Amino acid sequence: MDVSLSVRRFNPDASRPEPYFQEYGIQVEKSATVLDALIKIREEVDGTLTLRCSCRSAICGSCAMRVNGQAALACNTKVVDAVEQAGGSVVVEPAGNLEVIKDLVVDFQPFWGKVRDVEPWLQTAGPEPEQEYIAPNEDMLHLAGVMSCIMCGACVSDCTVLEVDPNFLGPAALAKAYRFVGDPRDDANAGRLSNLNEYGGVWDCTRCMQCVEACPKGVDPMGRIMALRDRAMEAGFTNSHGARHAEAFTESVEHSGRVDELRLPIKSKGGIFNVPEMLKLVPVGLRAQMKGKRPPIIHRKNPGQHNVRRIFEKVEDKR
Amino acid sequence: MYDHDVLVIGAGLAGMRAALTARENGVDVAVVTKVHPVRSHSNAAQGGINAALTDRGDAWEDHAFDTIKGSDYLADQDAVEVMCREAGNEVIAMEHMGVIFNRDEDGRLGTRAFGGQRQARTFFVADFTGQALLHVLYEQVMKAGVRVYEEWFVLSLIVRDGECGGAVLMDIRTGGIHVVRAKAVIVATGGLGRVFEPSTNALICTGDGMALTYRAGAPLMDMEMVQYHPTTLAGSGVLITEGARGEGAHLLNAEGERFMERYAPNMMELASRDVVSRSEQTEIDEGRGVNGGVLLDCRHLGEKTIRERLSQILEIARDFAGVDIFTQPIPIRPGMHYQMGGVKTDVDGLTPLAGLYAAGEAACVSVHGGNRLGANSLLDTLVFGRRSGQHASDRAKSTAYLDVDDSAAGSDRQQVRDMLEHDDGGDTFASIRRDLGEAMNRHLAVFRSQAGMEEALAILGELKERYSRVRVADKGKTFNTNLIFTLELGFMLDCAETIIMGALERRESRGAHTRTDMPERDDETWLKHIVIAKGPEAPSVEYQPITITQWEPQARSY
Structure with missing residues (x-):
């Protein structure tokens, strides 16, 4: 079948390097993937088109890029589907949130730097057993879901937090961190969770779900980040903005059936006596006042509050 | 430096x-x-x-x-x-x-x-x-x-x-x-x-x-x-793990028969890879194949085994062959591995x-x-x-x-410069590589013959000649993959030459090297390694004895 691809290109060796889109029309088999199409262009139409790819079977993680605006592995995205989605020319762009080196090749150094920051290696205390560590198969199968991460960067490409805050560790590094926190053999959880509780860590995720959508291996990075939050709070790491926010939020909903929007930021920031943080809230409060969005001083209970309470009790029972 | x-x-x-x-x-x-x-x-x-x-x-x-x-x-x-x-x-x-x-x-x-x-x-x-x-x-x-x-x-x-x-x-x-x-x-x-x-x-x-x-x-x-793996996807050639057969999957021909019964009655699908690949190829060549392949059937393994132990195969079959392995057999064929x-x-x-x-x-x-x-x-x-x-x-x-x-890099720098500057309309790496790959897969696959291998050697000669005039399309410095592929092709041609020479040299059938014209294993003459070194003009061939410690060669059956 005839397809056309609109590929975002960038040649750093050009006299004035500027990104631009180039249109390619080619013929491919119905079963072809976007990668097959790109390889065909590279081999038969334009030898300067540059991309990373290797295994062609979604295991090496080389070919993450944006297809029609969403991160995907080119090798497991069918051209037919991409054409249908685009309603015309398939738009192929480099992965987001990482600097472009050339055409579809992006710089992974910051990505790996963040992975290294979570100290992604097993840390055990005490002498190693002579044979293997004994561990329940269910725990290992659970971890296999994270271990199947191929570090392709699709989640990082589409992470909405990284777009505005490059300091965020990001979904791939945090999922990797979970792989060790969840490992019964690892003995460094206290240190790991403490570090992950810092600025840029687990509390900076906004739960937008983009990483879950983008992941080609079903790793569910956001779910792992949420699991890390739970682990951190269970381990007593409650003295962070995010943890206090979560606690204040829960407490407010449990007791009144709705969020107390006035006290939530105060509690999250460590209480009324944390003067420097409180002063930072003043301009926010003034702006809200001027736009007529100041939350009421007196927080009223939701009339159905007892029903909300019952939900809480049910959840507690289930734990 | x-x-x-x-x-x-x-x-x-x-x-x-x-x-x-x-x-x-x-x-x-x-x-x-x-x-x-x-x-x-x-x-x-x-x-x-x-x-x-x-x-x-x-x-x-x-x-x-x-x-x-x-x-x-x-x-x-x-x-x-x-x-x-x-x-x-x-x-x-x-x-x-x-x-x-x-x-x-x-x-x-x-x-x-x-x-x-x-x-x-x-x-x-x-x-x-x-x-x-x-x-x-x-x-x-x-x-x-x-x-x-x-x-x-x-x-x-x-x-x-x-x-x-x-x-x-x-x-x-x-x-x-x-x-x-x-x-x-x-x-x-x-x-x-x-x-x-x-x-x-x-x-x-x-x-x-x-x-x-x-x-x-x-x-x-x-x-x-060269090993041909028994189970690669018939279309794209993507690997399907032997683990599938390890977990109990069956191989079927067009008649729905577990044909391994006739080739390896004891080990069946779990005979060694050369044996299974030859059996499959024989079925295909004798007309009992399905669209140039045979079928790998996982349907009876059950959902739990498939999800816990063969999860990637579930994905691969779905994404690369459009097959749901819970309900359909996977079309497969032997593929170079x-x-x-x-x-x-x-x-x-x-x-x-x-x-x-x-x-x-x-x-x-x-x-x-x-x-x-x-x-x-x-x-x-x-x-x-x-x-x-x-x-x-x-x-x-x-x-x-x-x-x-640093002068040790001199000739490589010169070679790369020449490659980039050369521009009088030779072939690109892609067409030469495709012709190489197809020739090798036609003549040095599961079954080989003297005539086929000689033809492969002749084709290789032409490909080397075309490579000497190869044209690099990308002239840039940064991330020039086109240049890398061209350099890799040079390596591949050298490797191909040693494969063909070794195969022509071994006048018997052993392991993955099966000759239709010499189907028997010949321990008397060929229980030895073939060693190929680069010579000033042509490659040289030598033999090296194999080391036997405690297992004397026997007839091989599974």
């Missing part, structure tokens, strides 16, 4: 295992890889890693015998003994490093059955064992702070007076060409699958290390022994050139002989990766750098 005690080329399992061992041994080590380490093709190993653990009632001798029988008695038995003895320690070491491995009910490492073996001794992580091992080794490389030249390409090895003293490298990102001096160099570049089209191998498997070593003067051995031959080494990875080592698929120790057993390749990479890392770092401690300076 850079200096490192030990330079490892390739960052798959063998390369990273070698680097970590050398580092532990207290020397300065660097790894150079043309892709990021976790993109390496060790990723693709799905099924598992073999080890006979005595506390499971298994014995390394049994593993060794299965390996030797699987090799059609071409493996060197001393090397096989080393590998099988050390297997248990390697698996446990990987577990200690962090590999999760599937467990049994007691929380100990679980095993599955694999082809050509009488015991279930394959340890595994679902069906992405290679990926699980590779990522854990990379974690250890990060932890140890080993220097990695990531996305650097090796142009040549530096040899002076029969001694290897480094390599000439190109930084793909900048196009800059640099000399790295080293007291020992370990070639761990993996296989050469792309010499064949199609192949299960990743696009990066272009035989670089084998060709680099061959050009540097160290010989290649058993290159005619693995090179048993490679750089001739001893059990410490040492080649005949001082200071030059090889390990993993790039090497031929030889433990696989004429046919490798499934799940022995991961084991090979770790055992001989570690041993070569140990030996190379020991050497580095007592050796000085060769007297080499």
Whole structure:
């Protein structure tokens, strides 16, 4: 079948390097993937088109890029589907949130730097057993879901937090961190969770779900980040903005059936006596006042509050 | 110019295992890889890693015998003994490093059955064992702070007076060409699958290390022994793990018959790979195939087994063949998968050139002989990766750098410049490579003949001539993959030549090398290795006796 691809290109060796889109029309088999199409262009139409790819079977993680605006592995995205989605020319762009080196090749150094920051290696205390560590198969199968991460960067490409805050560790590094926190053999959880509780860590995720959508291996990075939050709070790491926010939020909903929007930021920031943080809230409060969005001083209970309470009790029972 | 005690080329399992061992041994080590380490093709190993653990009632001798029988008695038995003895320690070491491995009910490492073996001794992580091992080794490389030249390409090895003293490298990102001096160099570049089209191998498997070593003067051995895997997707050639048959999947022909009954009545689908691939090809050739393939049936395995142990196959069949394995059989056919031959080494990875080592698929120790057993390749990479890392770092401690300076890169710089400047309308790498791959797959596949192999040799001559005028389309400096592919093709042509020469030389059928015109194994004449070295004019062929320790060759049936 005839397809056309609109590929975002960038040649750093050009006299004035500027990104631009180039249109390619080619013929491919119905079963072809976007990668097959790109390889065909590279081999038969334009030898300067540059991309990373290797295994062609979604295991090496080389070919993450944006297809029609969403991160995907080119090798497991069918051209037919991409054409249908685009309603015309398939738009192929480099992965987001990482600097472009050339055409579809992006710089992974910051990505790996963040992975290294979570100290992604097993840390055990005490002498190693002579044979293997004994561990329940269910725990290992659970971890296999994270271990199947191929570090392709699709989640990082589409992470909405990284777009505005490059300091965020990001979904791939945090999922990797979970792989060790969840490992019964690892003995460094206290240190790991403490570090992950810092600025840029687990509390900076906004739960937008983009990483879950983008992941080609079903790793569910956001779910792992949420699991890390739970682990951190269970381990007593409650003295962070995010943890206090979560606690204040829960407490407010449990007791009144709705969020107390006035006290939530105060509690999250460590209480009324944390003067420097409180002063930072003043301009926010003034702006809200001027736009007529100041939350009421007196927080009223939701009339159905007892029903909300019952939900809480049910959840507690289930734990 | 850079200096490192030990330079490892390739960052798959063998390369990273070698680097970590050398580092532990207290020397300065660097790894150079043309892709990021976790993109390496060790990723693709799905099924598992073999080890006979005595506390499971298994014995390394049994593993060794299965390996030797699987090799059609071409493996060197001393090397096989080393590998099988050390297997248990390697698996446990990987577990200690962090590999999760599937467990049994007691929380100990679980095993599955694999082809050509009488015991279930394959340890595994679902069906992405290679990926699980590779990522854990990379974690250890990060932890140890080993220097990695990531996305650097090796142009040549530096040899002076029969001694290897480094390599000439190109930084793909900048196009800059640099000399790295080293007291020992370990070639761990993996296989050469792309010499064949199609192949299960990743696009990066272009035989670089084998060709680099061959050009540097160290010989290649058993290159005619090319494994065709019995289960690759009929359309795209993507691998379907032997683990599927290990878990009980059946092979069916067009009549719905489990045809392996007629070829290997005892082991059935779990006979060794050469046997199963030949059986499939016979079914196809005799008209009992389905669209040029046969069928792999997983339907009776049940949802739990498939989801817990074959999850990737579920995805692969769905994404790459549009097949739901719960309800449909998968169309498969034999596909080029693995090179048993490679750089001739001893059990410490040492080649005949001082200071030059090889390990993993790039090497031929030889433990696989004429046919490798499934799940022995991961084991090979770790055992001989570690041993070569140990030996190379020991050497580095007592050796000085060769007297080499930046001028060692002179001829490589010139060659690259010529390639980029040359522009009088020759073919591009892509058309030459396609013709090479198709010729190899037509004439050096499951069944071979004198006439076919001679034709392949003639085609190769034409391809080499076309390559001498090859045109590089991209003239840029930054990330010029077009140039890299062109350089790789040069390596592939060298590898192809040794495969065809070895195959023409071996006038018998053994292991994966099956000749329709000489169908019998001939121990009297051919129980020996074929060793090919680069000569000034043409390659030279020599023989090397095989080492037999305790298992005399027998007739082989499964």
